[in-house]
Amino acid sequence: MRYHPLTSDDRRDMLAAIGVTAIDDLFVDVPEDKRLTGLLDLPRGKSEIEVERLMGRLAGRNVAAGSVPFFIGAGAYRHHVPATVDHLIQRSEFLTSYTPYQPEIAQGTLQVLFEFQTQVARLTGMEVANASMYDGSTGTAEAVLMAHRITRRRKAVLSGGLHPHYREVVETLSRIAGDVTHALPADPTATEDILAAIDGETSCVVVQSPSFYGHLIDLKPIAEKAHAVGALLIAVFTEVVALGAIEPPGAQGADIVVGEGQSIGNPLNFGGPYVGLFATREKFVRQMPGRLCGETVDAEGTRGFVLTLSTREQHIRREKATSNICTNSGLCALAFSIHMTLLGERGLTRLAALNHAAASDLADRLAAVQGVAVLNETFFNEFTIRVPGDAATVVERLADKGVLGGVPVSRLEPSRADLSDLIVVAATEVATEDDRAAFADALAAVVAEVL
Known part of the structure; x- marks a missing residue:
């Protein structure tokens, strides 16, 4: 039995006090297409062990950042944390x-x-x-x-x-x-x-x-x-x-x-x-x-x-x-x-140098792939590449090959069709030489399929 501490009269009085007629009026700033209109598509009830198994299967579908070559950035970066x-x-x-x-x-x-x-x-x-x-x-x-x-x-x-x-x-x-x-x-x-x-x-x-x-x-x-x-x-x-x-x-x-x-x-x-x-x-x-x-x-x-x-x-x-x-x-x-505090000034400087070196090496490798262009003259550990065809499709095909190869700009700028061939790529200190080589090889294979 659910416990409802407020009666219908209580709710009506509170809504009247703040000058609205219905609870939905409090959410007018939320676009209608973003509002939940019904129940979530979830089972109404399962046992604890069934929930554990279900959640375990769902979690198993995720690709952990540390399990494959990882080059996603765009505001969230993978670094080594002691x-x-x-x-x-x-x-x-x-x-x-x-x-x-x-x-x-x-x-x-x-x-x-x-x-x-x-x-x-x-x-x-x-x-x-x-x-x-x-x-x-x-x-x-x-x-x-x-x-x-x-x-x-x-x-x-x-x-x-x-x-x-x-x-x-x-x-x-x-x-x-x-x-x-x-x-x-x-x-x-x-x-x-x-x-x-x-x-x-x-x-x-x-x-x-x-x-x-x-x-x-x-x-x-x-x-x-x-x-x-x-x-x-x-x-x-x-x-x-x-x-x-x-x-x-x-x-x-x-x-x-x-x-x-x-x-x-x-x-x-x-x-x-x-x-x-x-x-x-x-x-x-x-x-x-x-x-x-x-x-x-x-x-x-x-x-x-x-x-x-x-x-x-x-x-x-x-x-x-x-x-x-x-x-x-x-x-x-x-x-x-x-x-x-663990890094200190010298440690931070060294960490930054490792990031830039990894990104510079990756940029050179990707620029050597036929049909790929690096747009940056300057960068730290992140840069933008132009690829043949649709960038989102390229990123998906890279994932199929076991490489998380950056963020398609179209994901964040969906209204800009002229940016649909761009990928923002990040390389931090955890992107090894083998990882960078794997990215370049996978991108070359995907681009060859597109061309």
Whole structure:
């Protein structure tokens, strides 16, 4: 027997109080074709052992990232995560720590977040970083909202090299907030003139480097043009390991730096949980979303940590909240911080060099395949190739041959028929020479079938 704590009258009274006539009215912002209209196609009931067997068979259909040559990236990257990371984050003092609602008695949690913030600030070349966001995409949208608060303008210019998912999240939040977004067309060849799109109404310019297509972007001229008209530059990244090899965005003039930290400490996990990194200039700190942990001394002069800023909707002055982010990705941030500590500055630089070397070797191998072209002149560990025929079909045939050979651009840009022959390919330190050779051989065989 199901327990229903609310009566029909209770529901009707609540709906009336918030000004709607039916529960469905609460979901008007969800497209109709995305709403579930009936029950899921699942058995109504099975025994525990039957469920275990069924789920085991379903899981067996997955191809684990480590079981075949793996070259998928596009915002989620396979890296080696030391076993030490998983061991330490499962210690009870970390695993059970959720969030510092009573910060004065959560010194361990606050210290970890303080160290995390320090690492992110140094990586990005910025003056201050927060205690993490949910992921890179929502962090980017929050950065745009922050820029609007600072500049008192409502227009964001989005580079065509911004990850399509990040662009869509920004556009969704902007639409709800009544803000304006000007998204430049997809830019697989890095030839867009983003400077021409910046005008006196621009609040911020959002540029990803390395871009979704793998290109390294010189942020300095973009920052100069943005600052000349009173706008801010938001620098975005999806592959944090790249910051071990390229000039930090802060040194290139970025005002806000935001991105995905999954590559450090957090393995692939069917889409999450991830950890968003967010850093900015100190003068903008009071407009920064999320939490900020600080260092202090107590009455006896002993070093301690405090929750310095936490302007969010659960606290006092909630109408002044900079974000409705209720928490931070604490456990993922901890994993990030532990892995980064194990690497150190030299380790991160070495890891970045290994990634670039693997990608450079793979690019040379794939470019030698008849009918295949590499579109990038610059890249870190990810680049874009053009293949004969439909890229999605090529990727499927590569999978049939035991190689996960990248992400077809059409999967993320389905409305752009002119991009249907492009594949975004990533090679990290775990892609061995044998893996890279297998990819090139498999691609040559698939292309020969197409030609």
